[in-house]
Amino acid sequence: MVQITINGKQIEVPEGTTVLRAAEMAGIHIPKLCDHKELTPYGGCRLCIVEVQGVRVPMASCTLPVNNGMVVNTETEALKKSRKFVLSMLFSERNHFCPFCQVSGGDCELQNAAYDEEMTHWPIQPGWNNFVVDTSHPYFVLDNNRCILCRRCVRACAEMAGNFTLSVAERGAKSMIVADTDVPLGESTCIKCGSCVQVCPTGAIIDRTAAYQMHDKDLTEVKSICNGCSVGCSIKLMVRDNRIIRIEGDWDGSVNRGVLCETGRYNAANETRKRVTTPMIKKSGKLEPVSWEEALKAVSTKLSPLASDKDGIAAIASTRLSAETLTAFKDLFSRNQLVTSLEEGMPSASVMKFAEKQGAFEGKLEVLRTADTVMCIGANVGTTHMVAGFMFKRNMPKGTRVINIDPQEDALDDVASLSLKNKPGSDLALILGLQAIIVKEGLERRPMSIADVDARIDEAVRVTGISIDKLTQVARMLANSITPVILYGKGITGQRNESLVEELYKLAVLVGAVDSERA
Ligand code: SF4
Ligand code: SF4
Ligand code: SF4
Ligand code: FES
Incomplete structure (x- = not known):
């Protein structure tokens, strides 16, 4: 200390x-x-x-x-004077006519700082660089005329989203924020996470939907969890008159620490369909709102006669529902024996079966932040669980290596250190092959005996369509890492093959991706 x-x-x-x-x-x-x-x-x-x-x-x-x-x-007095001078320079550099700006009146950190320092006017005549306003993005507008070149957006794009789209072009007073090689934002590599919008302290990046819909002080903040995927990011809903004005990542959220993806930040806020707030019953071919009593009575009247018929009812629930809701759903249909068999969610069944045998074996998302090698297999993480992907993508310039193995296209392919497109259904052969290469090269962290190592490797090459060189590269990358992580997803679990999960676990043990601290 x-x-x-x-x-x-x-x-x-x-x-x-x-x-x-x-x-x-x-x-x-x-x-x-x-x-x-x-x-x-x-x-x-x-x-x-x-x-x-x-x-x-x-x-x-x-x-x-x-x-x-x-x-x-x-x-000190000298500091106060210097701060005023710093602010004067910032105001003089661009167009800061506050009355015409969306964030004026409480939501602009530059204007707030000016009030705090008791600035009453601009002592320096503003320069008049006229930057083109970029309105090409579907969710926000970039106005370099109001930019103070603080580079929060550039850093957020790189350090939060791991996307590296934004940078500063030109020099001196002409400096401006650009996307990629100065292309319109809407045509850039931007993945629409909105991190840059959330951190911008001025009116230089403004949210299109939320703009001019009240100041933050007039909005109610409601904390919640995004249900877009299983990462479970903490969100803050900024609400007015029971309407979502915008959604922000919660800086205090332990999982996402403020970062969100397009789904979490923009989907709900840009939803134009009307929310159904009462139960509806079709009467004379038309859906009509009814009371809960009437709706529940109608459901029970229809279901009860079918209770004794074992094939009478098929009950389907979305995996997006809360655990409590799914438990109540299961209770209703199994305990009351309205249906005789319950099909567990397809993707999770094989994992659950293996977990029952092995005990808890999966690691915390947190380990992705410190992984030096991440092997994603059938995970589609760049598309379906983006914030989990951000956790390691952002570390790639510092040396984190990413291996993406998936027959399907994924956003991660463009940035991965190694991207392998194995033949569909060949994951088991691939995993067994990687185990065999690691054992053959003597790189295993825990002993494992494999009967015919060479036959296994040949089989992996034949079944996956991946060359021995590439498989060896993956095996060495994983085995030579200090903090490797293996990330698997629906591409693996959806095959409903328990041994696939089990062999993946063995591979993780072999390379030290499973130990008491990291599991
Ligand atoms: S960015 Fe801030 S200081 Fe500049 S015009 Fe808008 S409210 Fe005023
Ligand atoms: S929305 Fe996300 S990816 Fe796009 S420029 Fe902003 S920070 Fe970068
Ligand atoms: S965060 Fe806003 S003010 Fe800061 S550099 Fe980016 S656009 Fe300019
Ligand atoms: S230089 Fe310290 S906050 Fe900007």
Whole structure:
């Protein structure tokens, strides 16, 4: 721990903490713009400057690590003057005519900072670079005229979504946020996660649907969980008059830490169909709203005569329902013996059977954040469970390797270190082949005996259609990793083959992807 004094207050913080975070921990406010708690410090706006005893010039507190015995001041007259100057420069650089801006009046961090610093006017005449407003994206508008070049959006795109679409083009006053090689956002590699919208501190990136529909202070915030997939991201519904205005990722959500995918952020908010709020019964060929009493009576009248007929009722429930609802559903149809057999959800049945034998064996999503190699097999994670994909995609520039094995096309194919298209139905042979290569090369972390290693490898090459070189590459990548993770999905579980899950588990044991800490 490190001792530091801020504004006369002594505090103790972990080594490596920045002065800005240390101040926040102590409840001391330092104005800031480019800093964001979920993003790597950048130090671009200079609004967070502080005075450090013994240092000649003010320092940006968001990039300054604490030192033992450091004495910091955040509220001197000189600092206030400098902050006003920083804000004047930011305002003068672009078009900040607040009355015409969507976020003006409480939702703009730049305007709020100006009020806090008691700015009354622009002391510097604005420059008039005229940037083209990019309206090509279906969900948001990018207006570089209101950009302060804080790069939060660029960092969010890379560090949260792992997508690296946004960057800064040009130099100096002409600097602007662009997508890919300066193509319209709507034609870019953007995957519509909306992370850039959520972090932008000004009116430079605005949500098309939510724009001009009230300030945040007038919206009710309702915390919930996205039911778009099994990742279960925490969301905040911003609601007005019982209507969703927009959806934000919950920064406090332990699973997603603020990031969402297109489904979670935009689907519900852009839903145009009317919500059915009462039960309906078809009367004279037309659906009519009825009371719950009438609806339940109608259902029971229809179902009761069929209760004694074992083939009389087929009951189907969506896997998107809550566990409680599915349990009640199962109780209704099995305990009351309205139906005699229940078909478990197809994808999960083989996993459940293996888990009954093996005990809990799957790891937590959290391990994806620290994995150095991720092998996705039949997971389609770049399309169906995007936020899980973000957790490791974002680490690829730091060396994380991604292997995607799937006969189907997946968004992950474009970025994976290795993408293998095995023949449909050949996953078992592929997994057995990988085990055999690892054993043959002596790379296994736990002993495993395989009767005829070479025959197994030949079989894998023949059945999968993947060359021995590629299979060996995958086996070595996995086996030589320190923190490997194997991610499987419906492509595996949907085959309803328990031994497929079991052999995948054995492969995970072989390469050290299953141990007491990471399981
Ligand atoms: S981005 Fe903020 S400061 Fe700029 S015009 Fe909009 S409200 Fe005003
Ligand atoms: S929506 Fe997501 S992927 Fe698209 S530019 Fe913004 S952060 Fe990047
Ligand atoms: S678009 Fe917004 S988040 Fe991106 S650099 Fe400009 S002001 Fe910052
Ligand atoms: S918040 Fe520190 S430089 Fe921008």
